Amino acid sequence: MGRLDDKAAVITGGESGIGLATARLFVAEGARVHLAGLRGDLLESAAGELGDSASWSVTDVTDEDQVAAAMAQATHRFGPLDVLFSNAGIAGPVGVPITKYPTQDFRRVLDVHILGAFLVLKHGLPVMRDGGSVIINSSVVGLTSDFGIAGYATAKHGQVGLMRTAAKEAASRGIRVNTIHPGPTDTQFQRDIEVTATGAAPDEAARLFETRIPLARHASPEEIARSVLYLASGDSEFVTGITLPVDGGFGI
Numbered sequence: 001m002g003r004l005d006d007k008a009a010v011i012t013g014g015e016s017g018i019g020l021a022t023a024r025l026f027v028a029e030g031a032r033v034h035l036a037g038l039r040g041d042l043l044e045s046a047a048g049e050l051g052d053s054a055s056w057s058v059t060d061v062t063d064e065d066q067v068a069a070a071m072a073q074a075t076h077r078f079g080p081l082d083v084l085f086s087n088a089g090i091a092g093p094v095g096v097p098i099t100k101y102p103t104q105d106f107r108r109v110l111d112v113h114i115l116g117a118f119l120v121l122k123h124g125l126p127v128m129r130d131g132g133s134v135i136i137n138s139s140v141v142g143l144t145s146d147f148g149i150a151g152y153a154t155a156k157h158g159q160v161g162l163m164r165t166a167a168k169e170a171a172s173r174g175i176r177v178n179t180i181h182p183g184p185t186d187t188q189f190q191r192d193i194e195v196t197a198t199g200a201a202p203d204e205a206a207r208l209f210e211t212r213i214p215l216a217r218h219a220s221p222e223e224i225a226r227s228v229l230y231l232a233s234g235d236s237e238f239v240t241g242i243t244l245p246v247d248g249g250f251g252i
């Protein structure tokens, strides 16, 4: 018995990092997953690895028609959806103060995270089964912030407002909506942020970040995936509208 037997899920940004680790765990727990992301080559190889339990589409989450098409493709293949994991993300500028932060970058970062998650909800909720679960991948900086990440931190906070609204709107159908807030997690995405933020080489940059984490290490993508699984599965069936930090204490 898997914890997601006979469930169908859509994962945005499912071709790498936390999204791919979650796809692997979901399939191991019995789910079928549709991976929607930007990189066709990575999506194809990820879906190939996952076999008949996976489908994929090149989908820019900021494009409404593409998001609607991804939901249609997923339901055509697997039937009504049980889980949406809105995970696609970009960092945008790092270490750039607001007075120098390019406006077009600010707009793009908000688009990917906030408009993207909005479109996933807008087109995903109507094709979900009652009793489903939506998880939005925010960040520890959706609850706190730091110097030089105005776009990213604002976008990650914005996802919380979207989540709380959706949690109230979807509750009558028994659909739960929550955000997850990972701390530094060992993916290329985070390694690039750390190098830019510190100006140090990757290993030194990682060490500097770890001095700020009470549990003194990065999360693995698989650890974050296990928390996503908790919110996706019946283990959290009375949990909605929460902001779940998975950050080793980084946000305390």
Ligand SMILES: NC(=O)c1ccc[n+]([C@@H]2O[C@H](COP(=O)([O-])OP(=O)(O)OC[C@H]3O[C@@H](n4cnc5c(N)ncnc54)[C@H](O)[C@@H]3O)[C@@H](O)[C@H]2O)c1
Binding pocket: 012, 013, 014, 015, 016, 017, 018, 019, 036, 037, 038, 039, 059, 060, 061, 062, 087, 088, 089, 090, 112, 137, 138, 139, 140, 181, 182, 183, 184, 185, 186, 187, 188, 189, 190
């Ligand atoms: N790695 C960390 O430390 C960390 C911490 C907190 C939150 N997060 C969040 O976790 C999520 C996944 O990050 P990750 O670390 O796995 O990095 P990643 O770069 O491996 O994953 C991001 C994915 O989103 C996809 N993507 C980007 N723009 C997109 C768009 N417009 N449409 C569709 N897909 C798009 C990318 O192709 C990529 O597959 C992001 O939302 C990120 O902000 C990461």
